[in-house]
Amino acid sequence: MLYDGRHKGMDEDFKDELVVVIEHLLNRKNLVTKRVNNHYFDGTEFLDYLENLIEIFQSDKLPKTQTIYEMTVERQMSRLVDSCLQSYKNLIKNDLNTVTNLSMIKKLHNKCEAQALLMFNNSNKMGNNEHEIKYKGTLVNDINKEFNQWKIEKEFIFKELNLIRLQQERIHQEEMAKIRAEKTAAKARLDAKRREIESALERSRIVREKELKKERQRDAERQREQEKALECQRRNAERRLEQLRLKSEAERNRFREQEQFNITYFKCNSCDLVVKYSDLHRYSSSAHDFRVCDPTEMFLNQLQDSGLPQMLTRILNRFFNLDLEED
Structure with a gap:
């Protein structure tokens, strides 16, 4: 009867030896790092490796050596592909913020993909060339899937940013248009005010000029x-001067005529001194203001000096008893 793996079916001696074997295998001193094709397994990889082996040995038939080898190659290459893909993701994550436009997306992808493929090429691998080509293609496909995923996200962000930028530009243009309109309106108001002031100044200037x-x-x-x-004054003065000239000329003519026929006398206006023309040079002109004496006036003066009027007045008073005032 075949053993079906149940605990009840185990022989007691087998159980004892099984405990000894397990304790020996799991002893810290006996534990060593699993290595396949110079690749050391970590805890997670070794657990996956054991799980795959358990799955293979769970069938009723004993697995072939080739099947175990293929499984080992698949697990090792899959882990390498995952490591290279993770390296691509890390590189993208580190430099993703430096991408500022759509043209930089492809450049960043090509750079990170080249480094991931370089890591794949420089790593130790199990299997043959067919396995390497197969899993390298798998890596490229996974990288392209990852690239398409973050490319879509980045393009969406760029579109959103572009829409925001366009909206901001539109708002900025509207604000600038509003500012320009306000400036134009302000300039128009200033021009109108200036024209009004100039018109007022022009009206004031015209009024002042008038x-x-x-x-x-x-x-x-x-x-x-x-x-x-x-x-008129000049003409009057000229007429007066002409009259004076004519009068003076007439006076000179009369004086000349009087000199020819009579003896000329001069009388002082201040002291009533009367002198002949021939004696005029004896008296100072500063003490006397002489003028030509009229003959009638001269006769009356001589008559007054002779005392005849006083004598006639006394005779008349005596005979007619008249109170005549003396002149």
Whole structure:
């Protein structure tokens, strides 16, 4: 009867020896790192390796050596592919923030893919060339899947950023248009204010010019009137001078005529001194103001000096008893 693996079916001696074997295998001193094709297994890999072996040995038939070898190659190459893929992911993650536009996505992918494939090529591998080509293709496909995934995410982010940028540019353009419109309106208001001020200044200038023109006209009119008055005064003065000249000329003519026919006398206006022309040089002109004495006046003066009027007045008073006042 074949043993089916149940605990009840074990022989007691077998159980004792099994405990000894397990204790020997699991002794810390006897544990060594599993190595396949110069590749050391870590705990996780070794656990997967054991699980795969258990799956193979669970069938009723004893597995072939080739099957165990293929399984080992598959597990080792799969782990290598996973390590290279993880390296690609890490490289992408480290440099992903440096990607600022769509053109840089492909460049970053090509750089990280080349480093992952270099890691795959430089690693120790089990199997033959067919296995290497197969799993290298698997690595490239996995890298491309990963690339397409983060590329879509990055493109979506770029599209969102582009939409945000376009929206910001639109808002900025609207704000700039608003600012330009406000500046234009402000400039128009300033121009209108300036034109208004210039118009007011022009009206004020015109008013001042009109006032100045009127003032100049009034000044010109006053100047013409003054000139007319001066001209009138000048003409009057000329007429008076002419009259004086004519009078003086007549007086000189009369004096010459009197000199020819009579003896000329001069009388002082301040002291009533009367002298002949021939004696005029004896008296100082600063003490006397002489003028030509009229003959009638001279006769009356001589008559007054002779005392005849007083004598006649006394005779008349005596005969007619008249109270006549003396002259």
